[in-house]
Amino acid sequence: MEEPKHEPAPGGEPEPLDFVRAMVAQDNCTGKFDGRVVTRFPPEPNGYLHIGHAKAICIDFGIAAEFGGRCHLRYDDTNPAKEDVEYVDAIEADVRWLGWDWGTHLYHASDYFEQMYQWAEQLVNAGKAYVCDLNADQMRDYRGTLTAPGKDSPYRNRSIAENLDLLRRMRAGEFDEGSRTLRAKIDMASPNLNMRDPVMYRILKQSHHRTGDKWCIYPSYDWAHGLEDSIETVTHSICTLEFENHRPLYDWFIEQLGIYHPQQIEFARLNLTYTVMSKRKLLRLVQEKLVNGWDDPRMPTLCGMRRRGYSSESIRTFCKRIGVNKTNSTVDFAMLEHCVREDLNKTSPRVMAVLDPIKVVITNYPEGQVEELQAVNNPEDASAGSRAVPFARELYIEREDFMEDPPKKFFRLSPGREVRLRYAYFIKCEKAVKDDAGHIVELHCTYDPATRGGDAPDGRKVKSTLHWVCASKALDARVNLYDTLFTVPNPDDAPEGKDFTMHLSGDSLKVVSGCKVEPSLAGAKPGDRFQFERLGYFCLDLDSTPGRPVFNRTATLKDTWARIQQKEQ
Ligand code: ATP
Ligand code: MG
Numbered sequence: 001m002e003e004p005k006h007e008p009a010p011g012g013e014p015e016p017l018d019f020v021r022a023m024v025a026q027d028n029c030t031g032k033f034d035g036r037v038v039t040r041f042p043p044e045p046n047g048y049l050h051i052g053h054a055k056a057i058c059i060d061f062g063i064a065a066e067f068g069g070r071c072h073l074r075y076d077d078t079n080p081a082k083e084d085v086e087y088v089d090a091i092e093a094d095v096r097w098l099g100w101d102w103g104t105h106l107y108h109a110s111d112y113f114e115q116m117y118q119w120a121e122q123l124v125n126a127g128k129a130y131v132c133d134l135n136a137d138q139m140r141d142y143r144g145t146l147t148a149p150g151k152d153s154p155y156r157n158r159s160i161a162e163n164l165d166l167l168r169r170m171r172a173g174e175f176d177e178g179s180r181t182l183r184a185k186i187d188m189a190s191p192n193l194n195m196r197d198p199v200m201y202r203i204l205k206q207s208h209h210r211t212g213d214k215w216c217i218y219p220s221y222d223w224a225h226g227l228e229d230s231i232e233t234v235t236h237s238i239c240t241l242e243f244e245n246h247r248p249l250y251d252w253f254i255e256q257l258g259i260y261h262p263q264q265i266e267f268a269r270l271n272l273t274y275t276v277m278s279k280r281k282l283l284r285l286v287q288e289k290l291v292n293g294w295d296d297p298r299m300p301t302l303c304g305m306r307r308r309g310y311s312s313e314s315i316r317t318f319c320k321r322i323g324v325n326k327t328n329s330t331v332d333f334a335m336l337e338h339c340v341r342e343d344l345n346k347t348s349p350r351v352m353a354v355l356d357p358i359k360v361v362i363t364n365y366p367e368g369q370v371e372e373l374q375a376v377n378n379p380e381d382a383s384a385g386s387r388a389v390p391f392a393r394e395l396y397i398e399r400e401d402f403m404e405d406p407p408k409k410f411f412r413l414s415p416g417r418e419v420r421l422r423y424a425y426f427i428k429c430e431k432a433v434k435d436d437a438g439h440i441v442e443l444h445c446t447y448d449p450a451t452r453g454g455d456a457p458d459g460r461k462v463k464s465t466l467h468w469v470c471a472s473k474a475l476d477a478r479v480n481l482y483d484t485l486f487t488v489p490n491p492d493d494a495p496e497g498k499d500f501t502m503h504l505s506g507d508s509l510k511v512v513s514g515c516k517v518e519p520s521l522a523g524a525k526p527g528d529r530f531q532f533e534r535l536g537y538f539c540l541d542l543d544s545t546p547g548r549p550v551f552n553r554t555a556t557l558k559d560t561w562a563r564i565q566q567k568e569q
Pocket of ligand 1: 051240
């Protein structure tokens with residue numbers, strides 16, 4: 001059979017379809033859903049969205065857009081114990097930031113609680129659900145194992161009338177938390193553990209952020225999810241692989257009720273090296289103050305990545321490149337960074353900043369004179385133009401760009417050596433001035449006025465070009481240098497009695513103050529991204545105040561992904 005193709009992007013070649021898109025295309029061909037495509041992204045508002053969610057979002061919203069359908073944003077708010085409105089607001093902001101729009105299709109599972117309950121009574125009336133008095137421990141004992149069948153609950157054969165009465169009294173709040181559940185009556189010997197009389201309702205005497213105290217029984221994920229999809233006439237309910245074994249149950253509930261039947265499809269979740277992705281673990285990092293909040297730039301959350309300076313375009317590119325697959329794997333963090341760099345290289349203006357400044361005095365430059373030199377804003381983008389950078393007698397360069405006693409391969413500044421200052425002049429170091437303790441405090445250099453702009457008319461060459469800023473005009477800045485939060489590729493791998501926190505890196509954040517940045521950055525706004533020449537990509541942090549800029553390092557300039565790929569070939 002010929003590979004089905006999907007609509008080519010405008011002007012682009014048709015791409016082969018991944019297996020989810022192929023299924024959707026197939027269903028459109030056979031008319032299974034009358035050509036409709038309705039997907040949903042169903043976060044539980046119990047944490048902030050992370051890069052794994054971005055994969056799901058791009059699949060759900062992407063497929064809907066490509067097939068002319070729609071994607072719902074639905075809060076799967078069935079467990080009030082862990083949910084919070086703080087998360088609800090953040091989720092919407094993050095999905096929008098990624099570039100997707102649900103239009104008017106914003107839904108809440110909690111809005112369907114009454115309908116779900118009515119359906120539960122329907123199953124009780126059909127003899128397909130019963131109230132069970134086993135507690136959680138007992139239920140586990142009765143459940144059996146992968147190799148041993150379970151045992152029927154002693155409450156399994158209650159009459160329909162008794163079940164209905166007990167369910168209504170559960171709803172009315174007559175029983176204690178944990179004392180009773182409503183269970184589906186399926187098969188305690190099923191090889192699929194999910195089919196062994198799964199719990200549909202549990203008693204939970206907790207207020208819900210939307211329904212308040214109206215309910216004291218809350219539906220389980222397995223009971224609720226398919227019903228939510230059915231109510232919204234979702235066509236393709238796309239979820240992660242761990243729900244594959246739940247699909248028979250998803251289908252069973254819908255078939256027993258005889259209601260509209262969406263198709264569940266599972267794909268492999270995203271794992272990234274040097275990263276933990278479970279919301280429970282991310283919450284721990286926040287609660288135990290192992291990071292500075294959900295939007296700490298070291299977090300794999302979308303708000304953290306945004307604050308770090310990752311653009312939404314690069315995250316979408318990343319999600320596209322990793323594709324949609326059916327087997328679990330771990331993607332190299334370097335690949336995400338590669339997508340981030342690729343985008344920043346095209347879009348970010350170049351500026352000069354000195355993180356560890358040492359003063360340079362150009363002894364033959366007129367005192368009090370300041371001249372303006374033209375610097376290219378982005379060599380990758382001619383339309384970005386150029387800007388003026390001030391040059392004067394006193395400058396700063398990077399301390400590590402000077403060595404008094406250089407080894408053979410050091411081509412930067414050293415006594416007697418000539419180098420280029422980017423967009424400016426050739427300078428030659430005449431002397432390193434030291435304090436009483438012998439520390440170098442400034443460098444005395446001379447410049448060659450004939451080399452203005454950075455080239456010598458006599459054709460003489462220099463072996464290196466340094467970035468610099470004008471001492472009197474530079475702004476003071478603080479810079480946060482980030483590295484991976486964990487020291488090992490798989491932080492979830494921890495010996496008995498230990499956990500992922502044992503792999504936290506002590507070097508994931510270095511705060512550098514006393515940095516000097518060029519004056520054009522005075523106009524930068526939080527979120528603006530730049531390439532600091534020779535240093536990396538940086539983004540102005542939210543905590544910046546006018547006159548007190550704080551920059552986050554988004555990424556270094558070194559792309560390790562290309563190297564990793566070469567090695568693999
Ligand atoms: P966690 O287990 O960390 O709490 P979750 O899957 O329960 O995560 P939800 O808020 O329920 O989090 O997820 C919403 C949607 O995002 C689901 O469809 C889920 O399958 C998907 N999703 C969550 N994590 C990932 C991931 N790492 N990769 C791809 N999709 C994911
Ligand atoms: Mg979940």
